[in-house]
Amino acid sequence: MADTARTHHDISSRDQYPVLGRERDQYPYPYGQYGRSDYQTSSQDYSKTRQIAKAATAVTAGGSLLVLSSLTLVGTVIALTVATPLLVIFSPILVPALITVALLITGFLSSGGFGIAAITVFSWIYKYATGEHPQGSDKLDSARMKLGSKAQDIKDRAQYYGQQHTGGEHDRDRDRTRGTHHTTTTT
Secondary structure, eight states: OGGGGSOHHHHHHHHHOSOTTSOTTTOOSSSSSSHHHHHHHHHHHHHHHHHHHHHHHHHHHHHHHHHHHHHHHHHHHHHHHHHHHHHHHHHHHHHHHHHHHHHHHHHHHHHHHHHHHHHHHHHHHHHHHTTOOOTTHHHHHHHHHHHHHHHHHHHHHHHHHHHHHHHHHHHHHHHHHHTOOOOOOOO
């Protein structure tokens, strides 16, 4: 369990130098006549070698990608050079044909999409009408109740204002028949 807290360097050092706790002079390598400085030098050499390997890999990958991109560019230029005269010769036929094909594909895709949308809406309406409660039906019921209450409120207000308006006219007509006139001034 103590090994789990060690770093990679500790573990590789333990495997490389199994007897670190003993005297240096007993074991000629790595601590013997060469000392600790040779170990540090070899780790520096290892990091330099690793950097060189990384650079070589990057140069190789970059160079091969550069070669592939240049081959693709050359192939595109050759294909365009060969195809340009054919496109010029057949352009009176190809352009209307491409426009027609594009319109046909667009028409089929849109009609299919509208058909799927219509089937979905009809199935939702059927489920709602048969008493099942499809997704969103509670929001529809809530909106219907709000709309109904607002409509009833507007109807009540119209009746109230209508009664006030007609009630005032009936009073004026009755006053005219009696012979008394009310004059109203407007400002």
